[in-house]
Amino acid sequence: MRSKISAVVLGLLLVAALSWSAEAGAPAKVVIGHPVCLSGKFAKEGSQASWGIKACIKWINEVHGGVKIAGKRVPLEYKFYDSESKKEVVTSLIERLVRIDKVHGIIAPYSSGLTITGAPVAERYRAIYMSHGGASNRIFQQGYRYAVQILSPATLYQAGTLDMLHKVDPGARRIALAFEDGEFARMVMRGAEEHAKGLGYKIVFKRTYPKKVTDLTPLLSDLRAAKPDIILGGGHFQDGQLFARQMADLDINVKALSLIVAVTLPAFYDALGAKAEGLIGPAQWEFGVKYNPAEAKKLGLEWFGPTNEEFVKLAMEFSGGKRPDYHAAEAGAAPLVFVKAVEEAGSLDPDKIREAFGKLHLMTFFGEFKIDPDTGLQVGHSMVVVQWQGGKKVIVWPPAAATGKLYYPMPTFAEKAKGKKAIPK
Amino acid sequence: MTWEQLGGNLIQGLILGGVYGMATMGLSLIFGVLRVVNVGHGAFVMVGAFVAFWLFTALGLTPIAAIPAALVVGMALGFLFFYSVMRRLVGAPELTSLLATFAMGIILEEVVKLIFGTEFRGYNWDVGKMDLSVTVLPLAKLYAFIGSVAIAALLYFWFNRTRAGTAVRSVVEDSEGARVCGVNVGWVYALSFALGIGLTVTSGVLLTMFIPVGINPYMGGVYTLKAFVIAVLGGLASPYGAFFAGVIFGLIENGSYSLFALVPGLEPFAMTRFLSFAILLLILLIRPTGLLGTK
Numbered sequence: 212m213r214s215k216i217s218a219v220v221l222g223l224l225l226v227a228a229l230s231w232s233a234e235a236g237a238p239a240k241v242v243i244g245h246p247v248c249l250s251g252k253f254a255k256e257g258s259q260a261s262w263g264i265k266a267c268i269k270w271i272n273e274v275h276g277g278v279k280i281a282g283k284r285v286p287l288e289y290k291f292y293d294s295e296s297k298k299e300v301v302t303s304l305i306e307r308l309v310r311i312d313k314v315h316g317i318i319a320p321y322s323s324g325l326t327i328t329g330a331p332v333a334e335r336y337r338a339i340y341m342s343h344g345g346a347s348n349r350i351f352q353q354g355y356r357y358a359v360q361i362l363s364p365a366t367l368y369q370a371g372t373l374d375m376l377h378k379v380d381p382g383a384r385r386i387a388l389a390f391e392d393g394e395f396a397r398m399v400m401r402g403a404e405e406h407a408k409g410l411g412y413k414i415v416f417k418r419t420y421p422k423k424v425t426d427l428t429p430l431l432s433d434l435r436a437a438k439p440d441i442i443l444g445g446g447h448f449q450d451g452q453l454f455a456r457q458m459a460d461l462d463i464n465v466k467a468l469s470l471i472v473a474v475t476l477p478a479f480y481d482a483l484g485a486k487a488e489g490l491i492g493p494a495q496w497e498f499g500v501k502y503n504p505a506e507a508k509k510l511g512l513e514w515f516g517p518t519n520e521e522f523v524k525l526a527m528e529f530s531g532g533k534r535p536d537y538h539a540a541e542a543g544a545a546p547l548v549f550v551k552a553v554e555e556a557g558s559l560d561p562d563k564i565r566e567a568f569g570k571l572h573l574m575t576f577f578g579e580f581k582i583d584p585d586t587g588l589q590v591g592h593s594m595v596v597v598q599w600q601g602g603k604k605v606i607v608w609p610p611a612a613a614t615g616k617l618y619y620p621m622p623t624f625a626e627k628a629k630g631k632k633a634i635p636k
Numbered sequence: 637m638t639w640e641q642l643g644g645n646l647i648q649g650l651i652l653g654g655v656y657g658m659a660t661m662g663l664s665l666i667f668g669v670l671r672v673v674n675v676g677h678g679a680f681v682m683v684g685a686f687v688a689f690w691l692f693t694a695l696g697l698t699p700i701a702a703i704p705a706a707l708v709v710g711m712a713l714g715f716l717f718f719y720s721v722m723r724r725l726v727g728a729p730e731l732t733s734l735l736a737t738f739a740m741g742i743i744l745e746e747v748v749k750l751i752f753g754t755e756f757r758g759y760n761w762d763v764g765k766m767d768l769s770v771t772v773l774p775l776a777k778l779y780a781f782i783g784s785v786a787i788a789a790l791l792y793f794w795f796n797r798t799r800a801g802t803a804v805r806s807v808v809e810d811s812e813g814a815r816v817c818g819v820n821v822g823w824v825y826a827l828s829f830a831l832g833i834g835l836t837v838t839s840g841v842l843l844t845m846f847i848p849v850g851i852n853p854y855m856g857g858v859y860t861l862k863a864f865v866i867a868v869l870g871g872l873a874s875p876y877g878a879f880f881a882g883v884i885f886g887l888i889e890n891g892s893y894s895l896f897a898l899v900p901g902l903e904p905f906a907m908t909r910f911l912s913f914a915i916l917l918l919i920l921l922i923r924p925t926g927l928l929g930t931k
Contacts, residue, residue, distance in 0.1 A: 250746075251854060254754035392903065418897075420905050423858045425847060428648040429893035430905065432641050432771065449756050452849035456758065460774045462765070482758025482849050628762065 237283035238559060243268075243546055244290045244308030245318040246329065251296030252423075255448065255478075256321040256344060256538045263535055263543030264289060264318065266525035270517045271550050279554045287550060294320050298328040305329050309336040315559050316341065318545045321538070322447075323347035323365065323395035330355050337561045339568070341549060343542040347398045351588040357561055359568050359582055360589040361548065362541045365395050366402025368493045369443050371596045372469045373403065375608040376441060377410045379619050383466050387416035387439035389430060389454070390471075391446020399471055403443050415439050424450055427457045435463045445470035445492075452482050459486040459624045466620035467491060469596075476536055480599055489621035489633030491598045496540035496577050497606050498523060499614050500595060507574035516547040516575040544577035601632040644771030645890040651773070651781040653886020655842050657879035658784035659859060660866040661791065662836035668808050668873035669828035670726055672733040676741025677863050678856025680710065680833055684840015685851045686748055692759045699761055699776070702841045703783060710837025713744075714830030726825055741856070749853040758849030780845035787838065788879045795875075804828055808873065869916050870927050877928030884927075888912055 245264065248257030268289050271277065277284035290312045294300045301320050308314045316339040319326040326345025330353065333340035340358045342350060346365040350358060376383065386407050390396040397419070404414060416437035420430055427450075434442070442458075442465050445451040451473020458468065473479050474492025498519060507514035517525060522543060526535035535543075548571060553559065555567035569584030572591060581591025596608035598617060605615035618633035663677050674680075687706045691697040697705075717740055725733045766773045795801035806814040807824045815821045843859070844851060866885050870877030892911045896904035919927065 250749070250754075254749070254854065255756065255852075258754055392906070418905075419903055421909070424905070425850075425858055425862075426648075426652055426889075428652075428771075429645045429890050429908075432644050432648075433894070433897055436638065436641055449850040449852065449855075452756055452758060453847065456847070456849045460765075460772065460777075462772045478755045478757065482756065484760045486760070 237281040237285055240286050240288050241278045241280070241550075241553060241559065242288045242290050242312065242314045243316045243318060243549060244305075244312055244314035245292075246294035246301045246304035246308070246320045247291045247318075248296040248321045248325070249293040251294075253296040253321040253325070253344075253447075257294075257296070258530075259536055259538035260318075260321055260343060260542035261291065262526045262530040262533075263522075263539030263541070264546055265529045266522060266535070266539070267516060267543040267546045269525055269528075270521070271546060274517070275550070278550050280557065280559070287546065289546075290314055294325070296320075296322075296325065298325060301325050301329045302332050305332040305338070306336075309333075309338050314338070315553070316549050316561075316564070318343060318542065319345055321345075322393075323350065323398070324393060326350055327353075327394060330358050333357060339549065339552075339561050339564050341545040343545045344538065345395075347394045348402075348588065349394065349398060351583075351586045355587065357565055357587075359548075359565070359587045361544050361577070361580070361592075362495045363589055363592045363594045364402075365398035366405075367594060368399040368471055369403035369469060370406045371594055371608050372443065372467075372491060372493055373406050373410055373412070375596055375617065376467055376619075377412075379617060380440075380466065383440035384411065384413050385415045385438065385440045386412045387434050387437055387442045387444075387465075388414060389416065389418050389420065389434060389442065389444040391424075391450050392419035392421050393446055396446035396471065400443075407443075412441075420446075420450070422446070422450075424453065427453055428461065431457055431461050431463060435461065439465055441465060441467045441469070443469050445473055448473045448476060448478070452479060455479075455483055455486060455490060459483075459627075462624055464621075464623040464625075468621060469493070474599070475597055475604070477534070477604075480602060480604075485627045485630070485632075486624060487599045488601075488627050488631070489599065489618055491596055491607070491617075493594045494537050494597050494606075495592070495594055496537040497595055497597055497604065498534070499606060500578070501612055502574055502576055502578050510574070510579075512579065513573040514575075515551055515573050516544075519576045522576045540577050544575050544580065547575050547577075548573075548580050599633065601634045640770040642891065642894040644768070645894050646887060647768060647771055647773065648777075649886040649888075649890025650883060651777050651886070652846060652890065653883035654781045654784040654879075655839070655846050655882070656862060656866055656886055657870075657882020658787055658842055659836065659839035660863040660870070660878040660882055661788065661875040662832040662834070662839065663863050664867050664870065664873060664875045664878040665835065666829055666832035667867070668875065669804060669832075670722070670733075670825055671730075672722065672725070672737065672829075673730070674737045674832070674836075675734055675860065676737040676739070676744065677836060678858070678860035679741035679744040680713070680836040680856070681840040681843060681859045682748065682851075682853060682856040683713070683744060684710065684837040684842075685844045685855065686752060686840075687837065688841040688844045689757055689759055689851050692761060699841055699845045700779065700783070703838055706838045706841045707834045710834035711830040713837065714833030715826060717833070718826045718829040722829055723822070723826070741860075745853045745856070752853065754853065756849070757851040759844070759851075761845070761848065776845045776848070780842045783842050783845070784839075784879075787835070788876070791835070791875060800827065865912060865916055868926055869919060871925050874926065874928040877926055881927055885912060888915060 321344035556563040579591035870881030896907040
């Protein structure tokens with residue numbers, strides 16, 4: 212009897228020892244979790260994000276050969292649930308991903324508001340928390356240890372636009388700021404205001420409008436009275452469409468109109484048609500940006516991941532043929548840098564991965580990646596400015612990334628109605 | 637602020653308010669007859685917006701042509717949901733019908749999402765503008781307002797001058813009494829529900845004439861909230877009250893914006909919401925049944 216008990220105990224110990232070694236050595240797989248917005252307010256952005264992530268995970272597993280850890284290559288798995296774009300769902304899903312699904316890292320949901328909601332939960336469980344659509348600087352001012360930003364912070368969104376306009380027309384000095392009253396857009400407005408003042412611009416109008424706004428007429432009527440040369444505004448997609456449309460309805464003409472988020476998406480031109488001609492907007496990424504292995508080599512950086520063309524092709528396998536936009540790109544960059552950090556750390560210990568993140572400085576198809584090692588704020592990535600010209604998006608800033616010249620000043624809405632296009636001569 | 641800005645905003649508010657009023661009439665009609673609060677209201681507005689969008693982009697039909705089409709689609713949906721779900725819930729506890737209408741809204745959103753995806757869509761129906769010196773008014777907005785007033789007037793005529801309308805009014809007054817007098821109460825319930833949904837879907841077309849962008853499966857939520865405020869303001873069971881309350885709501889929203897903008901440090905949009913709800917509370921304190929509601 213005693214020998215039987217000893218055999219069972221020995222067997223159990225052996226199993227425990229084997230599982231321990233598996234845990235301490237190479238795991239069977241690496242899992243990243245994602246409370247993705249597949250329905251609700253951010254369904255569009257969330258769908259794009261999921262295509263980008265799936266594309267890059269496919270590249271990691273099929274081209275890179277999996278995640279290299281403890282001398283082995285193991286597959287990367289993507290575990291996601293629909294967060295319905297709701298804060299309360301995000302927090303419970305992060306708990307589920309960590310406690311039940313045992314994920315090794317989390318990709319935050321879209322938007323600054325949802326990202327900042329989920330951050331304390333991820334922090335409580337010491338889970339690496341990658342923000343691909345949370346641009347607000349405030350997320351990284353809370354002292355979170357495990358939060359890492361993939362995209363450029365909100366305060367830099369309009370910096371390139373202002374630099375470009377200042378160079379093109381130093382005489383246009385009157386600026387109006389009209390942004391959505393949300394975490395992200397407020398931060399963009401703050402950054403834009405500081406940068407504009409630094410360049411000597413005069414802020415002649417500064418207001419916010421609520422989320423889910425359905426009529427901007429009163430705000431735009433007041434804005435017209437301020438007689439600005441340049442308008443910087445927006446928040447997300449729906450209000451950006453509304454902003455441009457009602458500017459056209461009220462026949463408000465300025466030299467330049469830059470709207471965040473909305474302008475960069477093809478659906479913006481689909482919905483507005485010629486009214487979108489000449490509108491500009493900052494983008495985290497755009498197809499055609501000159502991030503490639505040669506550029507990385509020139510800068511002395513390591514290149515990792517698919518090229519732009521490869522990324523688009525892979526993403527379209529998951530999107531049903533739809534072209535990915537920058538939401539897909541910024542989300543797709545998250546698993547790439549996560550894998551790189553895990554490989555550099557040689558471990559799945561979140562502290563070691565976070566430490567490795569702090570040392571990473573590389574280039575992917577999305578651009579440079581480098582964070583502030585203490586706060587996790589993105590400091591390496593640069594944004595581009597795009598303009599709608601003849602129904603096509605053209606990168607007009609910075610000069611190093613530009614694929615065309617800026618059309619300035621923007622045609623009036625009356626000229627656009629007569630068929631004038633914003634195509635430079 | 638100048639008087640021109642205030643005048644311009646009030647004109648825009650009047651136009652928008654008329655459309656808001658029209659968008660609320662269906663909600664009030666359904667509540668008046670069936671005592672059911674349609675919390676899926678916004679989803680039906682969204683269906684109307686997609687009817688206008690699809691007819692314009694796929695078939696080249698103008699939003700004016702989409703109005704009768706939306707009424708037909710809305711009434712068909714109304715009959716479908718009534719005979720499949722609501723018929724069993726007439727007289728059931730409020731929470732049951734509340735959940736049922738909530739579920740209808742979600743079903744519609746997800747079906748539309750399956751068909752059209754999650755993109756925010758829009759269309760360009762440019763039929764010119766009127767320069768009123770204090771503001772510029774696109775004619776499409778004016779047509780939306782005229783359409784709203786015309787539909788409200790037609791509904792008034794139907795209620796007061798037709799046999800079917802009289803039957804509906806009798807059920808609103810006393811359903812048991814109407815039954816005793818030979819009114820087919822079940823049919824009145826079905827017709828009222830279908831007409832209420834038809835009006836709501838039609839209002840979606842009119843709203844896109846005012847705001848032809850942002851058409852998305854989840855666009856309706858914001859209109860549900862506005863419709864509730866307007867319906868309560870006008871008297872929850874009174875479709876005409878809802879129409880007039882919509883106009884008042886639009887005037888308050890746009891007019892007060894200009895006034896609040898005069899106060900330094902205030903965000904006018906936030907204050908217009910505050911004022912709308914404050915006026916709602918005030919009216920309810922004075923007239924708990926709303927402006928045109930009856931006990």
